Amino acid sequence: MNFFLLIRYIITSFFIIFIILCLSNPVFAMPTSNNPKYYLIGYKNTLKTDLFTKENNIKIVEDYKNLHIARVLISQKQVKLLKQNYRDHLSFIEKDSYASTKNASNIKPSLEENQYIGFFNAEKFRNNKLYNTYTGKGVKIGVLDTGIDYHHSDLNIKGGTAPVDRNEGTNYMDYVGHGTFVAGIIASRKTGIAPDAEVYAIKSISDSGDGSWSNIIRGIDWAINNKMDILNMSVGTSEYSRGLEEAINKAYEKGIFIVAPVGNNGYDKSSNVTYPAKFKHVFAVGSVDITGKRSNFSSVGNEIDTMAPGQEIFSTSLNNSYDYNSGTSMASPYVAAAAALIKSANPNVTNDEITYIFVNNSIKFGRHYEYGNGILNITSALKSSLAKKEKPAVLQTYQKIHWN
Template identity: 45%
Template sequence: LYELKNSPDIQYIEPNYEVKTEIEAEKTESVTETVPYGIQNIQAIEAQQEGYTGKGIKIAVLDSGYSQHSDVKVKSGYSFITNSENYDDDFGHGTHVAGIIAASINGEGVVGVAPKAEIYAIKVLDKGGRGSYFTLIEGIDWAIKHKMDIINISFGGENPSQILEEKLQEAYDEGILIIAAAGNDGYMGDDTILYPARYSTAIAVGAIDSSNKRAFFSAKGPDLDLVAPGVKVLSTLPSNQYGMKSGTSMAAPHVTGVAALILDKNKKLCPSEVADILESTAKPLGEVSEYGHGIVQAKEAVDQTAWN
């Protein structure tokens, strides 16, 4: 370690901190197509009716992978857990997140926020929903190299990291919008937002319920930017199933979907411009430390977006 620290080729050394996601899950069955309450509460259907579906917008879902599902089309992906192209979801989290963003309008199952967005499943969490800053950084790097438009990160860690912060900045500078779950430790204090959501280059998303009330678990703090539905959210699960999960993990992809609708209208916008539209058109719900700028509003956001 002494030799490494004193090597001119090494800038700094950090521990490889753990990241994880904690969720509640409840399996169910859905036969006829359902519009989940979250999709309604953020005005996604109204935005879709105006012709905005996220078409052509590339979204890297950094998560537990994706399992084949008739309701969600995934372009491709990669696993940094096994370092292979087998990104099968053996935890169920990534498939659920993907469905919130882009479940198809096909007469079955559920409807996503941006049903024609291009989803790339980047597996950085294992079968227990755990990963590390190293796998997260590898996933961000993949997104940069493959020229993604948005990165969705529905998990986090408790420790700051210079390496992670620099990689996020690199993605941001390349024009990639980063949206991250604020975390589920809101009952543990007044400033509980996890990394990478805490960094200024990421949009930190908290969770609210169907009545637009803050979820008791949703992280609080001055770095919170927005909130979205994250309590008993119905979406896709492996083995062609459906189910409800709760967490800021479910809130973040609602915002990711709305961002895809904005970029569908104007692909030339930079991350800060998309963030400004999301925040200025959000509906305020209460204290900034608990609700940020409020709940995202898709129709308002696309209506306030200038044309290409």
């Protein structure tokens, strides 16, 4: 009997304690608006950063001084105060968000199509006497991606960096395969369009396929400091970033020709081109198949500049192997490689001139909303570049239609 009384006493006690806890409305350690998060701030020349950080108790994690952009760890309360008190010294404040390679790749082709399409890369574009002379030699191309497998026997990687590794930033090995595939389209000895171009790995995208805006900006900053001629960015996001746009604008001003895929969002009644391709100073590339038809997955919008092969593409893969892949990520490096050929033929050509050459030598195929200015024609573009070299001409300004 005493045993049952004891059990009843224990149960009653627990019940009373539970009621007390519920009524007392305890405060649990939940996230609040004052918990610090990573932000990007753009600052003007008028800002004295040392005094600014001291007065506002702000920790600058990274400072991209060439770009006037800093990555900071601040609370939402601090964000409000900065917007109120420093509006004359700060150009923007935004959360450090993410872009991804997933929006522009990883669409596997069918085996039946593989057998037919495998010759599309090298044979179509390199079986021409022009490419025995102009192979991208002396042109530096940054591949901002998941890194590159620099052990691949068909690739000659000159160097690189790894913004994803914030401690050292030296291990730019690719463990995913995306960056290696892109690099192969550009400059592999067997299948590349510009086999003698100097390729550099910029590992701004993690092994999961995502990259923070700060990592991408850090990669762009590296490209500027190391004097890249061309930057291929096979990444995409639907979110706008002022910091990313300003970094790209700076790179463009420094003479870097920037190429990016339009994304794999398929057809829509309204534009679904992703950033960074949507930016004014990025050459936006969509995907077509072997027949020149827009790939079903390729995004649409008036921001598209040109189309290039992006379906059932054969290129380098991990572990010294090769593979087939589809996606607008595969189309973008065709244009980057073509730009390298033009640069090797005409080293003094400007970004605006390259854009004009591509646009005016594209093969018109369909309406602009789906095909941009047409399909990339490397041979015609290269010949046009040589003509411009021999007889300089005043080029018209090509105005890209874009919305931010």
